[in-house]
Amino acid sequence: MKRLNIDCATCDNTSCFIKKHLHLEKMQDFALQKNSFACKKGQQFMIEGAPIQGLYFLYKGKVKILKTGIYGKEQIVRLAVEGDTVGFRGFGTRNRYLIGAAALEDSLLCNFSNDVMEQILKTIPEFTYDMMLFYAEELNKSENKVKKIAQMNVRERVIDTLLHLFKKFGHTNNLINVSLSRKEIADFAGTTDEQVTRIFSSLKKEALINTVGKKISLIQINKLQGELIEHRQF
Known part of the structure; x- marks a missing residue:
């Protein structure tokens, strides 16, 4: 270094x-x-x-x-x-x-x-x-993350991760300003890269997200947030 x-x-x-x-x-x-x-x-x-x-x-x-x-x-x-x-x-x-x-x-x-x-x-x-x-x-954030992993299903955890990235790193025309691999997203969401790929495919078909290389665009943020309403996220 x-x-x-x-x-x-x-x-x-x-x-x-x-x-x-x-x-x-x-x-x-x-x-x-x-x-x-x-x-x-x-x-x-x-x-x-x-x-x-x-x-x-x-x-x-x-x-x-x-x-x-x-x-x-x-x-x-x-x-x-x-x-x-x-x-x-x-x-x-x-x-x-x-x-x-x-x-x-x-x-x-x-x-x-x-x-x-x-x-x-x-x-x-x-x-x-x-x-x-x-x-x-x-400490409060760590406790909330443990709660998420325990109470959210895999799809909800992946969506929650996308919304967190959107908020944490900012965006340009809804394109999140960070490039993460499927494995890195899985490692943060507490799942596998195969499951992330599968969920991404579903979200794309539903026109909720789009991908440009490793970058992700959130097309319908309100609908994504709506899926987590019971967990009071974002």
Whole structure:
């Protein structure tokens, strides 16, 4: 991975935890201690079970967060976009990552080491409080996802995933701004790529979606949302 020099002061990611607290004098000093690097598409920069190397903040690009399940099956537990925090699961409680992470496209990341993050959390109460709220919200999202997998059928889970991608990554003329393989969609929805292919075929025949290569267009969003009304999604 190629090392870079990214200045927090010129960063446009207002949702980034570091950027949101950069107005604090102490945070400006800590920001100078970060490491930044480029990560190629498909490259894994966090490995499940490897020693924790602090927290990552996504400056540019898209990332998938992975967890290995039974028989080595990969599960995508989260997707990250510019401004998101990566690597917080297990940080501060364990010595090794509970998850892995890889770039979905060429990406730029900033990393704050364990020591620097510990200093920030101990010396900037406003940052620590916001981080606590962030963890609470992420826990709520994780619990909701478990509920979805338990209560939704496969078609509903695939539709829910498409709506999540639409909202998370944005769209251009209803074409979702991310390219994911059928396997990656299946790994996020908690199903198989064969089932995703089958459901995509049905949704196309019903004129609810269309595909252009790996990209997906949601043609009738209201009808897709309507299928999940009982689960109060999107």
